[in-house]
Amino acid sequence: MAVTSVTSADGNSLTISIDGRFDFSAHQSFRDSYEKISPIPGEIFVDMKSTSYLDSSALGMLLLLRDHSGGDSSNISLRGCNEDIRKILTISNFEQLFKIA
Amino acid sequence: MKILIADDNNTERLVLSRVLESIGHEVVQAEDGTTAISQFEQHAPELVFLDVLMPGYDGYEVAEIIIKESSRPWFPIIFLTSLTQASDLAKCIEAGGDDFVSKPINKVIIRAKVEAFERIIKLYRTVATQREKIQFHNEHLVQEQEAAKKIFNNIAHRGCLTSQNINYHLSPMSIFNGDLMLAAELPMGGMRLMLADFTGHGLPAAIGAMPASEIFYGMTTKGFSIPDMMVEMNTRLYNVLPRGIFCCVIVFDIDSLDNRLTIWNAGAPDSYLVDQENKTVELIHSAHLPLGIQSPQKFQVKCKGYTFSKNHKIIAVTDGIIEADNSEAEMYGEARMLECIQKNASKKNICAALIDELEIYCGKAEQADDVSLLEVAFPSHKTTDVPVIEETVVKASGTSDSVLNLKLRGKSLGSFDPIPLFLQTLLTCKELLPHRARIFTVLSELYNNALDHGVLGLDSTIKNDSHGFAKYYQQRFDGLREIDVGFVGITVDHRPTAEGGELVFDISDSGSGFDVESIVKEGSKEYSGRGLPLLLSLCDSIDYLENGSRVHAIYRWRHDDVPE
Numbered sequence: 001m002a003v004t005s006v007t008s009a010d011g012n013s014l015t016i017s018i019d020g021r022f023d024f025s026a027h028q029s030f031r032d033s034y035e036k037i038s039p040i041p042g043e044i045f046v047d048m049k050s051t052s053y054l055d056s057s058a059l060g061m062l063l064l065l066r067d068h069s070g071g072d073s074s075n076i077s078l079r080g081c082n083e084d085i086r087k088i089l090t091i092s093n094f095e096q097l098f099k100i101a
Numbered sequence: 102m103k104i105l106i107a108d109d110n111n112t113e114r115l116v117l118s119r120v121l122e123s124i125g126h127e128v129v130q131a132e133d134g135t136t137a138i139s140q141f142e143q144h145a146p147e148l149v150f151l152d153v154l155m156p157g158y159d160g161y162e163v164a165e166i167i168i169k170e171s172s173r174p175w176f177p178i179i180f181l182t183s184l185t186q187a188s189d190l191a192k193c194i195e196a197g198g199d200d201f202v203s204k205p206i207n208k209v210i211i212r213a214k215v216e217a218f219e220r221i222i223k224l225y226r227t228v229a230t231q232r233e234k235i236q237f238h239n240e241h242l243v244q245e246q247e248a249a250k251k252i253f254n255n256i257a258h259r260g261c262l263t264s265q266n267i268n269y270h271l272s273p274m275s276i277f278n279g280d281l282m283l284a285a286e287l288p289m290g291g292m293r294l295m296l297a298d299f300t301g302h303g304l305p306a307a308i309g310a311m312p313a314s315e316i317f318y319g320m321t322t323k324g325f326s327i328p329d330m331m332v333e334m335n336t337r338l339y340n341v342l343p344r345g346i347f348c349c350v351i352v353f354d355i356d357s358l359d360n361r362l363t364i365w366n367a368g369a370p371d372s373y374l375v376d377q378e379n380k381t382v383e384l385i386h387s388a389h390l391p392l393g394i395q396s397p398q399k400f401q402v403k404c405k406g407y408t409f410s411k412n413h414k415i416i417a418v419t420d421g422i423i424e425a426d427n428s429e430a431e432m433y434g435e436a437r438m439l440e441c442i443q444k445n446a447s448k449k450n451i452c453a454a455l456i457d458e459l460e461i462y463c464g465k466a467e468q469a470d471d472v473s474l475l476e477v478a479f480p481s482h483k484t485t486d487v488p489v490i491e492e493t494v495v496k497a498s499g500t501s502d503s504v505l506n507l508k509l510r511g512k513s514l515g516s517f518d519p520i521p522l523f524l525q526t527l528l529t530c531k532e533l534l535p536h537r538a539r540i541f542t543v544l545s546e547l548y549n550n551a552l553d554h555g556v557l558g559l560d561s562t563i564k565n566d567s568h569g570f571a572k573y574y575q576q577r578f579d580g581l582r583e584i585d586v587g588f589v590g591i592t593v594d595h596r597p598t599a600e601g602g603e604l605v606f607d608i609s610d611s612g613s614g615f616d617v618e619s620i621v622k623e624g625s626k627e628y629s630g631r632g633l634p635l636l637l638s639l640c641d642s643i644d645y646l647e648n649g650s651r652v653h654a655i656y657r658w659r660h661d662d663v664p665e
Contacts, residue, residue: 056300056420059346063394069342072396092349092368093390 004043005033013043019050023060030061042070049080052089066097077101102219103127105146107154107163108181109139113204117150117181120208120213132160146176146614148218153182153193159197168197175225177218181206246277246304249471252278253307257314260284261292266478268452272421272471277307280419280473283314285321288524288541289468291357293321294478296473297350297392298369298419303344309393311347312337319513324521324541327352327365328402331392335400338393343506347393351417355409357480358542358635362409365402367391370423371435380446381438406574411479416442416451416593424472439460452476499529502597508590515581516555520545523593527604530595532568536658540604543656545609548591553577554631555612555650556587561631587611603641607651614648621645635645 002019003026016033018026034040044065048054066074077099079087089100104126106273108114111132113269118128129144131137134157141149149167151160158166164178180193180201193201200214206470262269262284268616271282281297295317299306313334320330331352338348349368356363368391374383385405409415416429418438425433438455445454452474459472507519524541527533557580564570587610594605620635636654643652 055424056298056349060300060347062349064345089368091387093387096390097394 001057003029003033005037007037007041012041012085013045014041015045015047017047017050020052021047022051022061023055024055024057026058027061031064034065034068044069044074044076046076046078047080048078048082048085051085053081054085059088059092059094062094062096062098102148103129104148104150104214104215105129105131105137105140105142105144106150107131107134107155107160108150108152110134110152113152113181114204117206117211120211122207124212124215124217126504134160134163137163138166141171145173147174147222148215149178151178151180153180153189155186155535157221157573161192163652165198174229174385177221179218181184182576187419222540228324232646236483238272239285239655249304249307250277253311257281257283257307258312260318261286262294263478264292264479266292266475267294268450270452270456272473277303277310278471278473279303279306279399280421280471280507281310282473282475282639283317285318287354287356288322288537289325289358289545290538290542291355292477293317293352293354294417294475294477295350295352296369296417296419296475297348298471298473299308299348300346306341309338309342309348312341315390318523322414324524325547326365326518327354327404329518329521331365331367331402332397335392335395336397339395339400342393347391349387349391349419353415353477354355355415355477355480359632360408360410360479361439362415363404363415364415365389365404370420373416374407374409374413375414375416375438375451376447377414377447380443382443382446383407384439403578404571404574408570409479414451414478415478416477417475419471419473422455422459422474425459425472427462429587433459433462433523448478450539464518467604491528498531500526500595501532501602505593505595506591510588510590514552514589517583518589520548523591527593527595530602532601532660535662536656540656542634543639544593546636547606547652548589550631551589551608551610553651554615556584556589557581557611558612559620598657601657601662603658604654604656607645608654609651612650614650617645617649619651651654 003016005014005016014034014037016030018030022072033043046062046065066076069076078089079101081100086100087097088090106114106117106128108117109132114130114132118130121128123303124532127145128314129140131140132365134155137151139157151163155159160180177196179205180198182189182193182201183204184190185203190201195617199218206453239549245615260283262282264284269282271278271280279299279301281295282298283295285293287293290479297313299312303459316334316337317331320333333575345366349373351366351369353362353364362374364385366385366387367389368602370387372385374385376382388403388405421432423435423438427433429442441455441458441610442451445451448454455474462646504521507522509517509519520541524537524542554561557577559580563573590609594606595609596603620631639656640654642655644653646653
């Protein structure tokens with residue numbers, strides 16, 4: 001599991017990539033990937049094309065990111081979700097809170 | 102540091118003593134094995150030097166004896182030896198020694214070794230102290246948790262979960278379970294059940310579970326609907342839970358009078374509606390975000406309705422069972438789960454069959470999440486004993502001589518449920534407690550007829566097949582959301598009589614009424630759709646007035662009535 005984050009050249013967007021299992025073990029590194037960036041860019045992409053699995057604590061972490069980047073006015077896209085991850089997001093109806101691409 | 106030196110050679114013992122004393126240590130001497138053992142017991146040295154060859158017990162034997170018999174924490178033993186064979190030196194360590202020095206001794210090496218062992222002893226002591234502290238804290242924590250668990254179990258009790266129509270499985274991973282399973286009887290007959298899964302385990306989950314449980318039992322007995330209850334629960338959890346912790350929930354009512362299942366799944370895996378006669382399984386998907394995420398302003402509950410009879414079972418699960426791994430870290434998954442349910446669809450205890458299969462599947466793999474399973478069949482009318490009211494009945498108490506009057510107009514019809522309010526007020530008359538279920542039924546049937554067929558103009562014949570059921574409730578939901586005209590007036594006149602009392606219900610609505618004569622005729626579809634047989638069996642009289650837009654019903658009770 002590795003979390004990396006890249007801010008775009010113009011500073012308008014942040015891409016966070018999660019490699020491997022996205023679960024409680026990623027807690028600290030996931031928070032570090034956005035909490036240290038100030039101001040937080042208006043558009044955030046969570047890239048999950050290399051993410052194998054996501055559990056309910058990961059859903060909690062996504063909610064924390066959402067809260068940190070403005071709650072209801074946040075703009076977060078979850079990209080590259082595999083079938084299993086998409087299913088977990090759908091069960092929880094997270095498409096109401098995030099753009100799922 | 103106190104050091105024991107055991108050596109039968111006086112000169113060598115003395116030289117070593119001087120060296121150690123010169124760097125500030127206290128020395129105890131012994132000139133043979135037996136004395137070494139008694140000196141060890143008497144002085145409790147922190148470091149021991151043993152000559153290998155001594156009269157009486159030799160060094161190896163002394164080491165074994167003092168290690169075996171001492172209850173003291175670890176102390177290093179250093180052998181003194183003139184032997185040079187590798188096997189002899191190895192034997193020093195085998196006998197329990199920690200190091201050896203060759204004789205004749207070299208002062209520089211002795212000082213260095215003692216210094217090194219002093220450091221190790223200090224480290225060892227620090228670890229031992231910390232371990233004691235941790236152990237103490239841990240015991241304390243376990244005690245506290247056990248006390249907290251008792252409180253928790255009293256609040257989040259299982260209600261009527263032991264009823265005969267319910268099979269369930271709950272496996273707590275830690276002292277507090279992240280899963281919550283609650284069951285209560287509905288005042289109008291039937292049951293309400295809830296299965297909730299908080300993110301995380303232990304204390305955070307338990308703390309969130311407490312308000313959820315209180316709201317569940319409090320509002321269910323007062324007759325609140327699922328949407329009203331879930332709005333309250335979400336509001337509380339939204340305010341209480343930190344972001345990132347939330348609660349997936351399945352809640353459902355089984356209405357045993359109306360053969361209806363009303364269910365709401367928010368973030369939990371599919372529930373399974375099993376038809377045991379036709380052996381079919383219908384999936385009920387999650388249709389909402391879990392509780393504690395959405396702000397109260399945006400939160401909306403839309404239940405699904407299904408026909409539910411004696412042939413049906415409803416199975417609800419949390420994600421623990423679906424995510425259970427086998428030894429190859431492969432999840433049990435929804436496909437296997439569905440297959441197992443289909444295979445066992447006609448069994449009396451599908452829950453047990455699922456758990457058996459899961460155990461075989463997982464083998465020795467460790468359980469990573471709570472596994473909770475709830476299976477509910479149609480409840481009999483008397484599910485469990487009606488709680489006995491022990492307080493002495495005060496005659497003519499509370500609202501036994503009163504008139505309650507409420508008129509709901511326009512938008513209020515869509516946003517307020519008046520039944521709990523009426524029920525609570527009426528039940529301040531303690532003598533009505535045995536009649537709670539009947540009064541609830543009469544009141545809610547009359548009110549819902551006025552609202553559904555009167556104000557909203559819904560046709561009850563739609564409900565005659567299972568697809569129609571869903572359609573009917575969709576129409577009702579849409580109607581109530583958009584409503585801004587019309588009214589329902591409710592008057593309940595409670596008067597004392599010589600034998601007890603009578604409740605006179607007068608319900609009127611803004612609808613255009615209906616053809617009273619053809620509908621009240623027994624056997625018409627509208628007749629059963631409006632719950633008329635039920636109302637007639639409960640009330641002493643029912644009269645339709647003003648072309649059916651007003652109904653007058655009388656319910657009489659007697660002082661000597663016993664609980665139903």
